Amino acid sequence: MLLLGNEAIARGAIEAGIGVATCYPGTPSSEIPDTFFTLYQEAGFYFEYSTNEKVALEVASGAAISGVRSMCTMKHVGMNVASDALMTLAYLGVNAGMVVINADDPSLFSSQNEQDNRYYARLSALPMMEPTTAQEMKDMTVAAFDVSEKLKLPVILRTTTRLNHLRGSVTFGKRRPITSKGSFKKDPFHYVAIPAVSRNLHKILAEKYDQSLQLSEKSEYNRMTGTGKCGIVTNGVSMNYVQDAINDLGISDKVTLLRLGFSHPMPENLIVKFLKGVDKVLVVEELEPIMENEIRSIAQSKGIGIPIKGKGDNLFPQLFEFDPGLVRKTIASYFDVPDTSPQPVEVTDVPELPGRPPNLCAGCPHRAMYYAIKKVYGPDAIYPSDIGCYTLGVLPPLSMADIVICMGASVGSSCGIAAATDQKVVAFIGDSTFFHSGIPGLINAVHNKHKFTLVILDNGTTAMTGQQPHPGVDTEPMGVDTTQISIESVVRGVGVEHVEVVNPLQVKKAVAAAQASKDFDGISVIISKELCPLYARAIKKARKVRPFYVNQDKCTHRLDCINYLACPAMYLDDGKTMINENLCIGCAVCAQVCPENAILPLKN
Amino acid sequence: METKRIVFVGVGGQGNLLATRLLGEACLAAGIPAVVSEIHGMAQRGGIVESALVMGDATSPIVSEGEADILVGFEPLETLRALNKCNQDTVIIVNVHPLPPFTVAIGQGVYPDVDKALETIRNAVSSLIALDGDELAAKAGNPLSLNMVMVGALIGSKSIPLDGDVLKDTISKTTKQAFLDSNLKAFDFGIAAAHSPLDPSKSGIKS
Numbered sequence A: 001m002l003l004l005g006n007e008a009i010a011r012g013a014i015e016a017g018i019g020v021a022t023c024y025p026g027t028p029s030s031e032i033p034d035t036f037f038t039l040y041q042e043a044g045f046y047f048e049y050s051t052n053e054k055v056a057l058e059v060a061s062g063a064a065i066s067g068v069r070s071m072c073t074m075k076h077v078g079m080n081v082a083s084d085a086l087m088t089l090a091y092l093g094v095n096a097g098m099v100v101i102n103a104d105d106p107s108l109f110s111s112q113n114e115q116d117n118r119y120y121a122r123l124s125a126l127p128m129m130e131p132t133t134a135q136e137m138k139d140m141t142v143a144a145f146d147v148s149e150k151l152k153l154p155v156i157l158r159t160t161t162r163l164n165h166l167r168g169s170v171t172f173g174k175r176r177p178i179t180s181k182g183s184f185k186k187d188p189f190h191y192v193a194i195p196a197v198s199r200n201l202h203k204i205l206a207e208k209y210d211q212s213l214q215l216s217e218k219s220e221y222n223r224m225t226g227t228g229k230c231g232i233v234t235n236g237v238s239m240n241y242v243q244d245a246i247n248d249l250g251i252s253d254k255v256t257l258l259r260l261g262f263s264h265p266m267p268e269n270l271i272v273k274f275l276k277g278v279d280k281v282l283v284v285e286e287l288e289p290i291m292e293n294e295i296r297s298i299a300q301s302k303g304i305g306i307p308i309k310g311k312g313d314n315l316f317p318q319l320f321e322f323d324p325g326l327v328r329k330t331i332a333s334y335f336d337v338p339d340t341s342p343q344p345v346e347v348t349d350v351p352e353l354p355g356r357p358p359n360l361c362a363g364c365p366h367r368a369m370y371y372a373i374k375k376v377y378g379p380d381a382i383y384p385s386d387i388g389c390y391t392l393g394v395l396p397p398l399s400m401a402d403i404v405i406c407m408g409a410s411v412g413s414s415c416g417i418a419a420a421t422d423q424k425v426v427a428f429i430g431d432s433t434f435f436h437s438g439i440p441g442l443i444n445a446v447h448n449k450h451k452f453t454l455v456i457l458d459n460g461t462t463a464m465t466g467q468q469p470h471p472g473v474d475t476e477p478m479g480v481d482t483t484q485i486s487i488e489s490v491v492r493g494v495g496v497e498h499v500e501v502v503n504p505l506q507v508k509k510a511v512a513a514a515q516a517s518k519d520f521d522g523i524s525v526i527i528s529k530e531l532c533p534l535y536a537r538a539i540k541k542a543r544k545v546r547p548f549y550v551n552q553d554k555c556t557h558r559l560d561c562i563n564y565l566a567c568p569a570m571y572l573d574d575g576k577t578m579i580n581e582n583l584c585i586g587c588a589v590c591a592q593v594c595p596e597n598a599i600l601p602l603k604n
Numbered sequence B: 001m002e003t004k005r006i007v008f009v010g011v012g013g014q015g016n017l018l019a020t021r022l023l024g025e026a027c028l029a030a031g032i033p034a035v036v037s038e039i040h041g042m043a044q045r046g047g048i049v050e051s052a053l054v055m056g057d058a059t060s061p062i063v064s065e066g067e068a069d070i071l072v073g074f075e076p077l078e079t080l081r082a083l084n085k086c087n088q089d090t091v092i093i094v095n096v097h098p099l100p101p102f103t104v105a106i107g108q109g110v111y112p113d114v115d116k117a118l119e120t121i122r123n124a125v126s127s128l129i130a131l132d133g134d135e136l137a138a139k140a141g142n143p144l145s146l147n148m149v150m151v152g153a154l155i156g157s158k159s160i161p162l163d164g165d166v167l168k169d170t171i172s173k174t175t176k177q178a179f180l181d182s183n184l185k186a187f188d189f190g191i192a193a194a195h196s197p198l199d200p201s202k203s204g205i206k207s
Ligand SMILES: Cc1ncc(C[n+]2csc(CCOP(=O)(O)OP(=O)(O)O)c2C)c(N)n1
Pocket: A024, A025, A026, A027, A053, A075, A077, A078, A081, A111, A112, A387, A388, A389, A390, A407, A429, A430, A431, A432, A433, A434, A457, A459, A461, A462, A463, A464, A465
């Protein structure tokens, strides 16, 4: 069966008999929890979309300490959020297998940075495993649970975007029965991390590290193949590129290949054996030179002086992902073998091509709110923003994002800008992001009396990552029993006095709310409440409406609709403003923006 | 077996991910090793969608510059943009129906002349198969069956070792009953179009 890498991981977790799965979504990891969400009730394990990654990790650790196998999934930057819990959980350890799925994103396909989370294994002293194929994503997940149980430590399974989003053939294995209930056994001198306890726990972790090293030395995922004098070391997705390059270049008899799948701790003895059999080494790893540096250090301590190269010196770049051609060419030049890569076509007569950036959808309520705020605050106010669909508002003509750091930072950074300048500040945050990490910032703003406006873009879902529920969502239509939390109550509850809830599609009211926030001296919140229309369609709550058209007799070509809204359903044809009726969802915002009342619903 | 590297480019909503997945399934059914790669995320928001299918013994899921054996372009501008994936032996299959991006719609940038673009492509590679996929999909009774037209054209081009029957079988297994007829028809139209493609110099399409 052809499975998405993420589906293969979910299958592996089920074969391993997980009892509890938690997550906060994030590309490229989201299809793992989304697969759990469709399966968990029938399969009989517990699953939740948690409020953020730290909470997700804590929930999973509570379960694993209580003797229930658990999994927690997140994207790489999620690990930053979860890391406070992770560092000390490593001290406490677990009683049943616990696997943390960490999805890195080299080349930043959909992330704010491309940090290399292999460092987290080093920081926490936890074992890390890195699969190479869809089949291994399943098999290694099962194996990671066994390693975790042997060591009584959580294991980090690290993937990269290309692995999460490849589809490959996967043969299923046997399912272990699911155990979803365990029991917590009191042992405060092991589980209460006060200094006196933790000093001892740190010693235990050091012993467990030595045991993991032994497992790594013997792991079937750390293999050496071939007997040639050209040494290559690789991990993860790069293993595919290396194997294909060796075949394409026809050099399998010249190469000794060391593949590290149980990649932390690195198997020292195996590496020494490898180094002793080769003349020079090329390390093929995306992002940071982690294996390269550690292998060099092992070589140095054993007095082995052969060249060990990876990054720099016309070899591999430290930024962005690799591809098969890059790996083939670099191997060919480093080991001085003829390269057989085909040459890309050279075309000189291609005109400059227009870009096709992603855009807020036609009828997106975020666009309507941006219009209202900009109408009142103008282009000079400072607009800190956050992470979600609404970040696309950075593009002209909206240009409604001036600073984005990480989830939740819209609120905190606004406090700083408001404190350090006399500029007007209006921050934007999505509903899922507000629950994830916006609330502490808002409490800070209230408590420390910062003066700015926070617009919470409540579209009723986590749109960017695939419409997952969050604490503010009514999950009854999904057949899930949760308690829905009102954003308005939270905002009022932390002490914000000026709060307005508006439907951004009602332009006059939205503009009035923006004006009132501007006139208020203090922290104010506008909750912009309207479902994402794609989500509304998915849960069958979309209203039936007629698309709009531009009455050419009335249109005076002031182009307010294009210059201030720029809904992608609009286009210019020979100077005439037109609406593509197949794209228009009839939100009626442009009709309210048009000063000539030239935009009208189509009659059927 | 010999490796075939196929790149698919299109725009969100055209269904190229589904087409790639379908071909991957068909490969497995035919006993050919295959790996598919997808880039998720921006499809809904009108962005570019690229996917790849690597058939045969290679295990790398992606295709480097100059290394596509076949480029299946669901849209002319995106096909032009993906020319860097091609070498002079690449077979290019292109739907000539333009979908101007929003930047063009609001006057930032100009959509290239389609006839000239096809000319450029034809001069760059050994084999170009041009078809009006949108028209054929509409004729099949479902505009959303464009992806089946393009899969049909790929099979009809005989550039990969998969035959129509395996594909039809896979389509039948994976398509909802309501769309099955139009999908199979679209697939057949695609095969036929590959056998008698448009003459690019006379596509008659202006953008
Ligand atoms: C720490 C962290 N976790 C996860 C993500 C991935 N991510 C990006 S945006 C987003 C959620 C956006 O939801 P919301 O705030 O409701 O905005 P919407 O997309 O619905 O407009 C997530 C989970 C991230 N960037 N950082």
